[in-house]
Amino acid sequence: MKKVNYTKNIDVKYEVDVLVAGGGPSGVAAAIVAAREGAKVRIVEAGSCLGGLGTAGLVPAFMQFSDGVNFLAGGFGKELLDRCKKENGVYKNGSSIRVEELKFIYENMVAESGVEFTYHTKLIDVIKSGREVTLGICAAKSGVYAIAAKTFIDCTGDADLCHLAGAETSFGDEDGNTMPGTLCSLWSNVDWEVVRSPEGVHPDNKRIEEAFADGVFTNEDRHLPGMWHVSPTMGGGNIGHTFGVNGCDEVSLTEAYVWGRKSIREYERYYKEYMRGFENMELAATAPLLGIRETRRVHCDYMLTFKDFRPDSVFDDEIGRYSYPIDIHISNPDKESYHQYLDDFSKRLGKGESYGIPYRCLIPKDLDNVWVAGRCIGTDREMQASIRVMPGCYITGQAAGMAAALSLSTGGNSRKVEIPVLQSKLKSIGAFLPNS
Numbered sequence: 240m241k242k243v244n245y246t247k248n249i250d251v252k253y254e255v256d257v258l259v260a261g262g263g264p265s266g267v268a269a270a271i272v273a274a275r276e277g278a279k280v281r282i283v284e285a286g287s288c289l290g291g292l293g294t295a296g297l298v299p300a301f302m303q304f305s306d307g308v309n310f311l312a313g314g315f316g317k318e319l320l321d322r323c324k325k326e327n328g329v330y331k332n333g334s335s336i337r338v339e340e341l342k343f344i345y346e347n348m349v350a351e352s353g354v355e356f357t358y359h360t361k362l363i364d365v366i367k368s369g370r371e372v373t374l375g376i377c378a379a380k381s382g383v384y385a386i387a388a389k390t391f392i393d394c395t396g397d398a399d400l401c402h403l404a405g406a407e408t409s410f411g412d413e414d415g416n417t418m419p420g421t422l423c424s425l426w427s428n429v430d431w432e433v434v435r436s437p438e439g440v441h442p443d444n445k446r447i448e449e450a451f452a453d454g455v456f457t458n459e460d461r462h463l464p465g466m467w468h469v470s471p472t473m474g475g476g477n478i479g480h481t482f483g484v485n486g487c488d489e490v491s492l493t494e495a496y497v498w499g500r501k502s503i504r505e506y507e508r509y510y511k512e513y514m515r516g517f518e519n520m521e522l523a524a525t526a527p528l529l530g531i532r533e534t535r536r537v538h539c540d541y542m543l544t545f546k547d548f549r550p551d552s553v554f555d556d557e558i559g560r561y562s563y564p565i566d567i568h569i570s571n572p573d574k575e576s577y578h579q580y581l582d583d584f585s586k587r588l589g590k591g592e593s594y595g596i597p598y599r600c601l602i603p604k605d606l607d608n609v610w611v612a613g614r615c616i617g618t619d620r621e622m623q624a625s626i627r628v629m630p631g632c633y634i635t636g637q638a639a640g641m642a643a644a645l646s647l648s649t650g651g652n653s654r655k656v657e658i659p660v661l662q663s664k665l666k667s668i669g670a671f672l673p674n675s
């Protein structure tokens with residue numbers, strides 16, 4: 240490919256204590272917690288709302304906040320959920336997301352905490368001095384500019400900031416295969432009384448083999464998370480998979496959006512003809528942001544692995560505990576992969592059980608003033624498939640935000656944060672830390 244040398248002087252438009260790249264669940268948690276500690280915080284968000292996949296991605300529900308006994312996402316997660324319950328951000332079952340309300344709640348919480356943010360602002364590069372990032376380079380609607388910050392938190396989901404800063408990352412399994420994406424969708428005119436009645440068809444994939452035999456689907460994808468009850472008459476669809484998508488490549492992403500919109504027509508036929516209560520449903524929207532489950536995982540000071548998925552995994556530098564099962568979506572639409580998924584998903588902790596999350600999983604091993612939070616922290620694939628759900632992202636986001644704020648008194652170095660101080664500050668805002 241031809242190369243061109245591109246050099247330009249750009250403005251340093253803002254100077255902050257903490258720059259958060261990405262305004263999804265982890266980014267919002269990190270930014271708010273840091274700002275409440277007195278830090279000057281700015282979020283740069285590539286899209287047009289806060290909430291990431293839980294809003295722009297139309298992910299229809301929050302997964303578990305608790306282990307059935309303990310509220311694991313204590314602190315920011317609890318505050319957010321309580322606020323959603325009070326302000327209509329969740330439907331009456333308490334976990335299905337009312338997406339427009341959730342966007343509004345995030346914007347209000349961020350504004351109340353004093354965090355500044357802009358949409359249409361993508362982090363596209365960084366400038367470093369040794370092991371420290373000093374400037375984030377952003378492409379915004381107004382042009383390209385720099386933001387100077389003492390500390391940086393990578394909440395892009397794809398570890399864009401760490402990758403741009405040269406930190407080591409892994410991608411998918413040993414062959415580079417990743418979980419598929421899903422283009423989530425919203426449907427109107429669902430008759431939930433019929434769906435919930437004895438004549439309804441449960442689970443959603445119950446008649447999928449018949450539909451395969453009838454030629455409804457291009458792929459024999461047995462893995463169908465299904466349709467969530469998100470309002471009196473609407474369904475939130477986590478239906479269909481975009482196999483082989485690379486969430487860090489726009490060509491692959493474009494193909495996945497196109498396939499996602501096409502495959503949704505196949506699911507529309509399936510729901511209308513093989514299920515009950517969906518006969519009159521209409522497609523209201525496909526998500527503006529493709530649901531990407533897995534891309535890069537940052538190599539951190541500690542890599543959480545499946546051997547840590549047990550109730551007695553306790554760490555001296557624990558910043559939280561979580562318990563969602565190992566939810567590795569199938570890489571290929573075949574029976575063998577589906578059975579592997581069922582096997583993985585059956586690996587569960589019991590009621591009241593959870594695994595510890597060490598602070599070191601948030602510290603990229605190659606960088607000194609950068610934290611990572613959300614779905615790309617330092618884990619293996621199995622643990623990523625547990626901790627990536629939104630309550631897990633609130634836990635790691637709030638810890639990264641708190642640590643970044645605390646680090647400011649010692650020059651912004653992630654490894655100089657005193658663990659007992661971090662833990663006691665996290666506890667004071669409600670974090671679940673029974674071992675510290």
Ligand SMILES: Cc1cc2nc3c(=O)[nH]c(=O)nc-3n(C[C@H](O)[C@H](O)[C@H](O)COP(=O)(O)OP(=O)(O)OC[C@H]3O[C@@H](n4cnc5c(N)ncnc54)[C@H](O)[C@@H]3O)c2cc1C
Nearest residue numbers: 261263264265285291292302362396530531613614628629
């Ligand atoms: C199809 C699907 C279904 C799911 N279902 C559930 C579920 O039912 N319940 C649940 O709890 N979780 C679910 N999850 C998981 C969960 O939604 C995500 O893992 C979680 O949202 C990740 O949070 P995050 O903050 O790490 O990143 P994201 O939610 O991905 O947010 C990242 C944000 O950063 C922005 N961004 C990215 N790159 C840049 C950049 N370079 N510069 C600036 N901004 C950038 C993006 O626009 C986005 O807003 C699902 C995920 C998928 C894909």
